[in-house]
C-alpha cells in the first residue's frame with residue numbers, strides 16, 4: 453500500500469486527507485489490500501501468522517470524501533458488489549488472487565477467542581472456485597462464501613478521537629501487563645497516513661493520536677458482521693465534514709464472531725459502493741453512537757443446522773459466571789470443536805473451520821440466572837460426509853492437519 457500513487461492508511465484520525473471525492477448518488481469501485489497488506493503467503497507454514505507485524509494493520513483504502521456531508525448527517529452506503537481480485541480466477545502471491553487464508557493468532561501476538569486453549573499460531577489456505585471455497589488444510593469441507601467487508605467507517609472528529617483514547621487508556625490501566633492486552637493504544641510504528649509525508653507535523657499528530665483499527669466504535673469500524681453482504685445498506689454517523697469514509701479487510705466468508713481473530717477467509721479484492729446522505733439524519737433517527745444496517749440479500753441458503761449449546765460455566769474448574777455471554781459462547785465453540793474432533797479433525801482444524809464457515813452464533817437466553825445460554829449453529833451441508841449424530845457413530849477419517857509453526 454505504501455507504493456500506491458495515493459496510499460491508504462492504517463489509523464483513524466480526522467486529519468488524514470481525502471484520497472478521492474464523490475457526490476451523493478454516485479456509484480464507484482474501491483480496491484482493497486488484504487488487511488495485513490499481504491504479509492501472509494500461500495504456503496504450508498504458520499510462521500508468517502506467528503510473526504505478522506500487527507502495527508501495520510488494518511490497511512485501509514480511503515478516505516473518500518462525500519461532497520456536502522456534514523457532522524450530524526447519516527451516510528447511506530449501499531454495497532452493490534464485492535469479490536476477490538478480478539478476474540475471478542486471477543492468480544498471484546497476494547491474498548485475494550485466487551486464494552485466501554484463515555489464521556489462528558498466537559497468544560503473544562494478537563490472540564483470539566479461544567487463545568487459552570489454542571495459544572500457538574495456525575493457518576488454513578483456501579482456494580476460490582467462483583463463489584465456492586475449499587482448503588487443502590481442511591479436507592471434507594466446501595461452501596459458498598458470504599462475501600463482505602470486515603471494516604468500513606467514517607472518520608472520528610477530534611473530540612470523539614480524544615474520548616476513544618481516554619476510555620481505552622483507562623481500560624488498559626486496569627491490567628497494563630495483560631497478554632494479550634486489553635486494548636491497543638496509539639502506536640507510532642508502521643503508521644501510514646495517506647498522502648501525509650512521514651516526518652511532517654500533520655503526520656506526527658496522526659502517529660501520536662491515531663486510533664488503532666481493531667475494535668468497532670461510534671464511527672463503524674471493524675464490525676466483522678458477515679451479513680454486510682452484497683445488497684446491504686449501512687447508515688453511518690458523520691462526525692467530520694465530508695464524512696471521510698474508509699475501509700478494507702474484505703472477507704470471502706466468515707462465521708459469526710470471527711472467533712480465531714483472523715477467522716474469516718481473508719482476501720484483497722474490490723467493492724462497489726453507492727453513497728447518499730440523509731441530512732440531519734443522526735438526530736432524525738436517534739442514531740448517534742452506532743451505525744444501523746439492512747442485511748444483504750445475496751447469500752447461500754442453509755436449511756439444516758447442528759447446534760451446540762454453551763452456558764456460562766467453566767466446566768474444567770466448575771466455576772459459575774453470572775450471566776456472562778462471552779463465557780457461554782466460548783463453551784458453545786469448545787463443545788462444537790470436541791464434536792468435530794470425533795470425525796478426524798484436529799482441534800486446530802475445527803477452530804479454523806468455525807471461524808471461517810457460515811456458522812450462526814446466537815444469544816439464546818440472557819435472563820435465566822445464573823447461566824447465560826449461547827448457541828452455535830453449524831450448517832450440515834458444508835461437509836462432504838454426514839456430520840449428523842447416529843447410532844452407528846461418527847464417520848472418522850484421516851483429515852490431515854492445518855499449517856503449523858516450525
Ligand code: ZN
Nearest residue numbers: 487602701716
Ligand atoms: Zn478480516
